[in-house]
Amino acid sequence: MTRLVALLPPKLRATYLVGASQQQQRFWTEVFMAMRH
Numbered sequence: 001m002t003r004l005v006a007l008l009p010p011k012l013r014a015t016y017l018v019g020a021s022q023q024q025q026r027f028w029t030e031v032f033m034a035m036r037h
Helices: 002-007 010-036
Strands: none
Touching (some): 002 010
16 A cells, blocks of 8 residues: 555645545544543
């Protein structure tokens, strides 16, 4: 997956990384909320 990202143009790579980090943040937020209940 990382090797594939390295082949992308800088603009696309940045978009991909931003999207991935947002998904991770959402995932961890849901995990945190679930643990609190």
